[in-house]
Amino acid sequence: xxxxxxxxxxxxxxxxxxxxxxxxxxxxxxxxxxxxxxxxxxxxxxxxxxxxxxxxxxxxxxxxxxxxxxxxxxxxxxxxxxxxxxxxxxxxxxxxxxxxxxxxxxxxxxxxxxxxxxxxxxxxxxxxxxxxxxxxxxxxxxxxxxxxxxxxxxxxxxxxxxxxxxxxxxxxxxxxxxxxxxxxxxxxxxxxxxxxxxxxxxxxxxxxxxxxxxxxxxxxxxxxxxxxxxxxxxxxxxxxxxxxxxxxxxxxxxxxxxxxxxxxxxxxxxxxxxxxxxxxxxxxxxxxxxxxxxxxxxxxxxxxxxxx
Ligand code: ADP
Ligand code: MG
Numbered sequence: 001x002x003x004x005x006x007x008x009x010x011x012x013x014x015x016x017x018x019x020x021x022x023x024x025x026x027x028x029x030x031x032x033x034x035x036x037x038x039x040x041x042x043x044x045x046x047x048x049x050x051x052x053x054x055x056x057x058x059x060x061x062x063x064x065x066x067x068x069x070x071x072x073x074x075x076x077x078x079x080x081x082x083x084x085x086x087x088x089x090x091x092x093x094x095x096x097x098x099x100x101x102x103x104x105x106x107x108x109x110x111x112x113x114x115x116x117x118x119x120x121x122x123x124x125x126x127x128x129x130x131x132x133x134x135x136x137x138x139x140x141x142x143x144x145x146x147x148x149x150x151x152x153x154x155x156x157x158x159x160x161x162x163x164x165x166x167x168x169x170x171x172x173x174x175x176x177x178x179x180x181x182x183x184x185x186x187x188x189x190x191x192x193x194x195x196x197x198x199x200x201x202x203x204x205x206x207x208x209x210x211x212x213x214x215x216x217x218x219x220x221x222x223x224x225x226x227x228x229x230x231x232x233x234x235x236x237x238x239x240x241x242x243x244x245x246x247x248x249x250x251x252x253x254x255x256x257x258x259x260x261x262x263x264x265x266x267x268x269x270x271x272x273x274x275x276x277x278x279x280x281x282x283x284x285x286x287x288x289x290x291x292x293x294x295x296x297x298x299x300x301x302x303x304x305x306x307x308x
Pocket of ligand 1 (some may be wrong): 036053054055056085087106141172205223224225226228229230231233258259260261262
């Protein structure tokens with residue numbers, strides 16, 4: 001049997017071990033923070049457009065971690081601008097109402113009834129959940145749609161081939177400037193109005209790309225549910241880590257990139273062609289994917305860069 005003395009010694013030893021573990025964790029934490037300094041300095045005051053996709057959002061348990069990363073970016077002086085999708089939540093409510101929809105080229109064919117649901121879910125519910133979540137973490141966020149301040153002016157996509165699906169006709173960032181200069185994190189849902197006042201549903205990747213270009217953002221980051229652009233979309237190990245504009249066009253022509261990845265690659269091309277320095281397609285289902293991308297050298301996912 002253990003003597004009281006030896007039992008006390010083993011408790012003391014485990015205390016020592018705990019303390020030394022805690023000290024190691026603390027020291028790691030501090031060194032990670034310290035290594036982030038050059039990145040924080042580099043991105044201070046810079047704009048980073050983040051598309052938070054429906055696919056990444058479906059992993060509810062990571063929702064708070066994503067919002068925490070956004071709040072952290074804002075707290076250290078980076079200016080994040082969030083554009084959100086909401087596919088799974090829209091599907092849920094369409095199902096509840098027995099409305100069926102189909103996708104063509106990664107875009108949802110949208111009739112009048114579907115559009116009403118899209119607008120209610122994205123602008124009324126998903127947008128406010130994100131804003132509320134960021135506010136709860138101590139940053140300040142304001143949610144708007146493309147309609148507010150005519151941020152996005154829309155026209156029917158491909159002359160109306162997809163119903164109430166829109167494309168971006170014009171971007172007016174004036175409404176964002178006072179928000180950004182006061183330190184608010186704008187959260188934007190990708191619904192916009194036509195000249196006649198019809199609400200249209202625009203792919204959120206497309207909106208993020210156009211906003212990044214007009215805001216002269218430093219980075220465009222698209223959070224989704226795959227590791228990035230894959231050479232074989234069913235094989236996560238076929239990740240393309242870096243790709244330039246002409247190679248990405250080839251992937252589109254060969255049909256390697258399809259479905260929901262199509263608007264992503266197209267918006268990266270548009271954003272880079274208009275002066276955004278780098279566009280990243282990353283896996284939003286990895287904890288703290290955003291911080292890994294912004295605050296480390298390695299980065300994650302696929303980086304798309306201009307040809308120069
Ligand atoms: P989000 O909600 O993030 O916009 P989407 O479902 O619209 O997500 O787009 C991401 C999807 O694109 C992936 O889940 C995958 O099924 C599809 N995809 C098509 N081609 C590729 C590819 N080459 N590499 C990776 N994903 C691809
Ligand atoms: Mg999509």
